[in-house]
Amino acid sequence: MLWFSLLTVLLILALLAILHRVEWHGTHATDHRHHPLAVSLEKKEAQLKVKTHVLTQTEVAFYHELYRQLPKTYHIFPQMRLADVVETAKGQKLQATLNRTIQKHLDFVICSPEMRPLVVIEINGRSHTDPRQQARDVQKREICAAAGLPLVSVPVGSVFAYEVSTIISTYHL
Numbered sequence: 001m002l003w004f005s006l007l008t009v010l011l012i013l014a015l016l017a018i019l020h021r022v023e024w025h026g027t028h029a030t031d032h033r034h035h036p037l038a039v040s041l042e043k044k045e046a047q048l049k050v051k052t053h054v055l056t057q058t059e060v061a062f063y064h065e066l067y068r069q070l071p072k073t074y075h076i077f078p079q080m081r082l083a084d085v086v087e088t089a090k091g092q093k094l095q096a097t098l099n100r101t102i103q104k105h106l107d108f109v110i111c112s113p114e115m116r117p118l119v120v121i122e123i124n125g126r127s128h129t130d131p132r133q134q135a136r137d138v139q140k141r142e143i144c145a146a147a148g149l150p151l152v153s154v155p156v157g158s159v160f161a162y163e164v165s166t167i168i169s170t171y172h173l
Helices: 002-028 036-047 057-069 095-102 131-147 160-170
Strands: 075-081 105-111 117-124 151-155
Touching (some): 057 117, 131 151, 151 160
């Protein structure tokens, strides 16, 4: 009789485990076909792919030079959104003005060991001669200045070793 009771309990536990697995791995957890976003993405699936690089060759070269010279207590963040670095003070009505620009990316942000943004670096290549890009650059510069965050522009073609050492000495990094 004890064996029969024990066998019954084990069968019930096995059945519950199977039911839980079917529910969890069925349409609820891993079958994303029923999610509204997934349906819209299925049509675009062929259009999406992982980028081969997240930085340009120039940005990679600058990053390596920055990493080589910057004391290791500091942190280098490439391609951060401006919104991740500055914010409006509570009660300010600047948010509407910032919304268009705040989503723009900054080439590099150097942060303190405590992760406080210290310096923003923009690498200025040919695209920065475009009037629309220049207007965006002015907006970024003005926002960073208003927040008290220095923004340094480094022209493509300059000697990165010199530019990095100048940034380090200017901002006491």
